[in-house]
Amino acid sequence: MGSDSDSQTKLHDDMELRARIDRSLRHPVMFFFASGAAWLAVALILGFISSYQSHDTRFLSGVGFLNYGRVYPAHLNVLIYGWGCQAAFGLIVWLMARLSRKECTCPGVILTAGHIWNFGVLAGMLGILWGYGSGKPWMEFPSAIWPLFLVSYFFITVWSFIQFRCSEPGKTYVAQWYLLAALFWFPWVYLTAHLFVFVFNGHPVMAAGVNAWFKYALIFLFFTPVALGTSYYLAPKVTGRPVYSYPLALFGFWALAIIGPWAGMQKLAGGPLPQFMPYVGAAATVLILIPALAVGVNILMTLRGHESQVVASPSLRFTIAGIASFLILGLVGMGLNTPAALKMTQFSLTGYGFEILAIYGFFSMCAFGGIYFIVPRVTRREWLSRRFIGWHFWLTIYGIATVVVCSIMGGLFHGAAQEAYNSAWQDAAKISYAYTVGTTVAWGFILFGSLFFLLHLLLMWARLGRRSQHPTLLQGEHHGESPHGPEDDLDKLHTAEA
Amino acid sequence: MDRRTIWINFILRKPDPMTFKAFILALALSFGVPWLLIIVVPYGKMRNLEAVHFEMDSDGRDEVYVPRRSGRITTGSAVYGANGCYVCHTQLIRASYAGSELGRPDWAGFRIKDENGVTINTARETTPYDYVGESFAHVGIMRVGPDLSNVAGRIRGYLEDPLTKADTPENWLYLHLYNSSLKTRTFNNVTGCPSQAHLFEERVVRGQGSPEAVPGISKEGVEILPTGDARALVSYLLSLRKDDAVPYSINYSREKKKAE
Numbered sequence: 001m002g003s004d005s006d007s008q009t010k011l012h013d014d015m016e017l018r019a020r021i022d023r024s025l026r027h028p029v030m031f032f033f034a035s036g037a038a039w040l041a042v043a044l045i046l047g048f049i050s051s052y053q054s055h056d057t058r059f060l061s062g063v064g065f066l067n068y069g070r071v072y073p074a075h076l077n078v079l080i081y082g083w084g085c086q087a088a089f090g091l092i093v094w095l096m097a098r099l100s101r102k103e104c105t106c107p108g109v110i111l112t113a114g115h116i117w118n119f120g121v122l123a124g125m126l127g128i129l130w131g132y133g134s135g136k137p138w139m140e141f142p143s144a145i146w147p148l149f150l151v152s153y154f155f156i157t158v159w160s161f162i163q164f165r166c167s168e169p170g171k172t173y174v175a176q177w178y179l180l181a182a183l184f185w186f187p188w189v190y191l192t193a194h195l196f197v198f199v200f201n202g203h204p205v206m207a208a209g210v211n212a213w214f215k216y217a218l219i220f221l222f223f224t225p226v227a228l229g230t231s232y233y234l235a236p237k238v239t240g241r242p243v244y245s246y247p248l249a250l251f252g253f254w255a256l257a258i259i260g261p262w263a264g265m266q267k268l269a270g271g272p273l274p275q276f277m278p279y280v281g282a283a284a285t286v287l288i289l290i291p292a293l294a295v296g297v298n299i300l301m302t303l304r305g306h307e308s309q310v311v312a313s314p315s316l317r318f319t320i321a322g323i324a325s326f327l328i329l330g331l332v333g334m335g336l337n338t339p340a341a342l343k344m345t346q347f348s349l350t351g352y353g354f355e356i357l358a359i360y361g362f363f364s365m366c367a368f369g370g371i372y373f374i375v376p377r378v379t380r381r382e383w384l385s386r387r388f389i390g391w392h393f394w395l396t397i398y399g400i401a402t403v404v405v406c407s408i409m410g411g412l413f414h415g416a417a418q419e420a421y422n423s424a425w426q427d428a429a430k431i432s433y434a435y436t437v438g439t440t441v442a443w444g445f446i447l448f449g450s451l452f453f454l455l456h457l458l459l460m461w462a463r464l465g466r467r468s469q470h471p472t473l474l475q476g477e478h479h480g481e482s483p484h485g486p487e488d489d490l491d492k493l494h495t496a497e498a
Numbered sequence: 499m500d501r502r503t504i505w506i507n508f509i510l511r512k513p514d515p516m517t518f519k520a521f522i523l524a525l526a527l528s529f530g531v532p533w534l535l536i537i538v539v540p541y542g543k544m545r546n547l548e549a550v551h552f553e554m555d556s557d558g559r560d561e562v563y564v565p566r567r568s569g570r571i572t573t574g575s576a577v578y579g580a581n582g583c584y585v586c587h588t589q590l591i592r593a594s595y596a597g598s599e600l601g602r603p604d605w606a607g608f609r610i611k612d613e614n615g616v617t618i619n620t621a622r623e624t625t626p627y628d629y630v631g632e633s634f635a636h637v638g639i640m641r642v643g644p645d646l647s648n649v650a651g652r653i654r655g656y657l658e659d660p661l662t663k664a665d666t667p668e669n670w671l672y673l674h675l676y677n678s679s680l681k682t683r684t685f686n687n688v689t690g691c692p693s694q695a696h697l698f699e700e701r702v703v704r705g706q707g708s709p710e711a712v713p714g715i716s717k718e719g720v721e722i723l724p725t726g727d728a729r730a731l732v733s734y735l736l737s738l739r740k741d742d743a744v745p746y747s748i749n750y751s752r753e754k755k756k757a758e
Contacts, residue, residue: 054642057678057692064696069582131696131727135579137639165518177521184525192533196541197634203544204635205626210537211634221529257525261532268637270596272626273544277536278596343597347588347641418641421601425644 017101018377024103025094026378028110030461032090033371035118037454039082040364042125044447046075051440055433065129073140074128076355080138080218081149082121084359087367088226089114089156092179094374095233096160099176100167106159113155120148136197136211138218146194150187157183174249178229181257185221189214205273209265216264216281219358220288224256227326227366228295231319234369235302238316239309244301252294259287267351269342282337292330299323312473314389315373321397322365329357332408344415349432353407360446361400368392368453375457376472381465383472388452390474395449402442410435547626556746556756563627566742571631574734577727578636581694588638588645589738591624593750600751604652605645607740607751620741622751628740643691650739663714671732672698672712672724697728 052059053068060066097104104110124141127133133140161183164176193214197207236243243249262284269278300323303310310316332354336345345351372389376382383389410432417428459465466472550563578584591599591606600606600621607620624647629635638645653667664670676698678691698712703721711721724732746756 053692057690061693062695067581067694067696068692069585069694070580072585073582131580133580133582135576135582135584135636136634137584180521181525184522185529188529188533192537196537200541201545201633202541203547203626204629204632205637206541206544207633208635208637210541212637213537254524254528257528261529262536265536268590270592270623271590271637272624272628274540277540280536339596343592346592346597347638349640351639414641419598421598425602429642429644 017103018098021097021101021103022378022380024105024107025097026107028104028107028114029090029094029374029378031111031114032086032093033375034454034457034461035114036083036086036090037450037457039078039086039118039121040450041447041454043075043079043083044443044450046071046078048440048443048447050075051436051443055436055440065131070129070131070133073133073137074125076138077128077140078121078125079359081124081141082118084223084363084367086114086117087364087371088182088223089117090374091226091230091367091370092157092160092183094378095175095229095370096163096179099173099179099233100160100163102163102167104159104163110156110159113152116148116152117156120145120152134198136207138215139194139197139211143194143198146190146198150190150194153187153190157186173233174243174246174253175229175233177253178225178232181253182222182225182229185217185225189217189221193217205268205271209268209273209277212267213264213281215267215355216285217261219355219363220256220260220263223359223363224260224326227322227363228252228256230366230370231295231299231323234315234319234373235299238313238373239303239306241302241306244298244304248294248298252291252298255294256288256291259284259291263288266337266342267346269346279339282339282342285333285337289330289334292326296323296327296330308475312475314383314386314393314472314474315369317393317474318365318369318372321393322362322367322369325357325361325365325400329354329362332357336408343419344412346415348411348415348418349407349435350411350415353404353411356400356407357404360396361404365396365400368396371457375460376465379460379463379465381460381463382468382470384456384459384465386472386474388456389472392449392453392456393474395445395452399442399446399449403439403446406435406438406442410438544626550627550745550748552745553747557743563745563748565627565630567630567737569733569737570730571734571737572633573730574732574737575632575634575636577697577731578734579634581697581731583646584636584638586638586640586642586691588641589624589629589635589647590637591622591645591647591740593623599645602645604655605648607648608651610741618755619751619753622740622744622749622754625744625748627744627748631737646735646738648738648740650736651741653736665713667736668732669713671735672728673714675728675731676712676715676722694728697725697731698722699725 049060049066050068050072053061053071057068093104093110120141124145127142127145128140132142134143139146160179164180193210196202196210197214232243232249263281264285265273265277265281266279266285267281269282271278299319303316303320306316310320335341336350336354372383413435414428414432417423417431420428552559552561552563554560594600600623605621607622609617609619612618628647650667653670656662656670657664657667662670664673674691675694677693677695699722700717700720701708701723703711703719707721708723711723715722746754
């Protein structure tokens with residue numbers, strides 16, 4: 001009997017610790033998720049406008065600051081720095097604290113740095129729209145913003161690093177490898193790219209090359225590891241079984257670490273820089289299929305046999321969609337970067353489709369999965385409406401699929417027409433018309449779905465969620481068995497003790 | 499244990515948990531090697547490109563190649579970037595193994611008659627010297643509109659169109675920027691370049707009007723004047739041309755000939 005009550009105490013201490021961690025991080029994490037979701041809505045509105053302008057140039061053409069050439073960069077930069085990075089920060093901060101079993105001791109610093117980051121995004125977006133953009137893809141924010149981002153990045157994430165170093169030695173989780181690697185890569189990639197493009201006085205073509213590399217490095221060395229870390233946390237956690245294969249996870253991780261940093265310069269294929277650089281970039285993007293397969297098989301095999309939970313749990317649904325997108329990203333990356341295809345994809349719409357697939361189809365879906373898991377824990381309330389979650393999921397899935405298919409298919413036709421140098425240029429210019437219309441409609445749907453998400457998230461932050469001990473599931477009754485394990489039952493435990 | 503067993507054990511065993519130091523070191527290596535090889539070293543090497551020479555035996559003269567380019571390149575390039583021209587326009591003529599734009603008429607050079615009346619094609623791919631004066635090569639994202647590497651040269655042809663209202667290359671570009679359907683070329687404006695009217699200001703005509711007003715825009719009592727940004731941008735665009743002779747050693751044109 002004694003050992004029984006011992007384990008009971010241990011379980012109780014464990015829950016107390018997790019509850020303390022969640023409480024210490026409530027405001028930073030909710031701040032990143034909510035402001036990220038708000039920026040996501042802004043990015044989607046800008047995406048809708050820019051997509052509409054790409055098939056009807058008269059749309060809003062009287063408004064100087066909403067010119068296509070300014071709205072398009074603003075759309076992508078707000079999507080990346082406003083939504084992507086902030087969602088990633090929320091995930092990193094919470095997951096590292098939980099996995100290292102350490103409370104956050106300075107949520108105030110994280111919150112302050114988070115506000116600075118948001119100020120940077122706002123200033124950067126207005127800068128682009130008012131004609132002060134730098135004109136370097138994905139770095140269009142005026143050049144005063146990037147040091148600000150780097151400093152605030154440091155104060156947001158350094159605590160996660162410290163928590164990991166101070167945690168008790170023992171098992172390190174797969175999720176932690178990915179998150180640590182993302183913490184390590186981001187400043188190196190970000191600082192390198194901005195120093196070489198904005199500060200050092202080098203050759204203009206090489207500056208463009210570093211810029212092209214930066215795009216892919218940000219995707220493969222920051223957004224990818226954060227998304228995979230989240231999936232490697234959620235899949236075992238929700239199903240309650242260990243990761244399917246540890247060696248496969250190890251292989252997938254190091255494959256990404258070794259292949260990822262080479263990708264990106266294929267944007268300059270055929271340009272005046274050493275020829276090996278673009279083609280090494282193309283080859284690396286082709287090889288991304290290797291880590292994609294390793295991770296895809298591993299996560300899907302972990303979830304095998306738990307189909308009912310995948311259907312019911314919002315977190316798992318979004319995670320599966322994200323992992324499927326990663327597999328598609330690997331396949332598409334392989335198809336679009338062979339030397340023959342690269343001719344057609346280098347300057348056509350396909351590049352946009354690939355970027356949106358990476359940032360939205362893959363990273364954001366995994367991030368949504370994490371958010372649907374984390375928010376009920378830090379607010380200690382359950383999601384209000386399974387309909388909202390369902391709408392968000394289906395509108396996003398269909399919307400993203402449409403954007404990606406239209407951009408990639410339209411881009412291939414567009415590219416083939418560009419290559420037909422004996423036909424008039426207008427043929428190539430007009431061929432993607434129908435596809436851009438499709439993209440516009442799809443952004444509208446995605447925007448609609450995301451508004452539900454934003455509203456739902458804000459209600460949760462206001463602590464208006466359901467007071468319940470059972471999570472909101474997409475199927476089945478609310479009083480069904482929790483798929484998230486016993487940790488939601490802290491209240492029940494307290495009640496039982498009383 | 500024989501060698502085979504050691505290998506099988508190595509492959510099948512559960513890997514030892516890595517130490518933190520080894521983990522960070524491995525990350526630093528796997529990132530650092532490509533970082534050095536495709537970023538740092540090429541950046542350093544391209545920073546000080548050796549000067550290219552015209553050689554006596556291939557070019558018929560012996561002097562250093564100085565790329566010819568004039569105009570408000572620094573300011574114009576910034577205006578080009580700030581207004582997102584690079585989203586729809588590229589500035590890169592790829593080598594023929596990577597793309598076929600060398601074959602498009604007037605994109606990469608011209609067919610001109612030399613002093614003997616023989617037609618020569620000056621089309622050539624982009625060289626590292628074509629971006630001289632800029633801090634960032636606006637290679638571009640998409641080719642929604644045509645490539646601009648040789649736009650200044652093409653405009654000469656556009657001016658010969660009897661319907662055009664522009665009389666100078668500058669005015670042709672001002673018309674294109676103000677409203678691309680006004681220049682009477684055959685593009686349908688629905689798929690054309692969006693109007694950049696914010697680069698212009700409207701003013702009530704006083705007296706005979708300003709000599710700098712953009713011609714061909716009929717608005718009662720109002721004239722359209724390019725702002726400083728528009729002037730810089732147009733000056734920059736008119737510096738984009740591919741008709742100067744480059745040394746034989748960096749000329750990758752298919753029809754290049756050695757000087758006799």
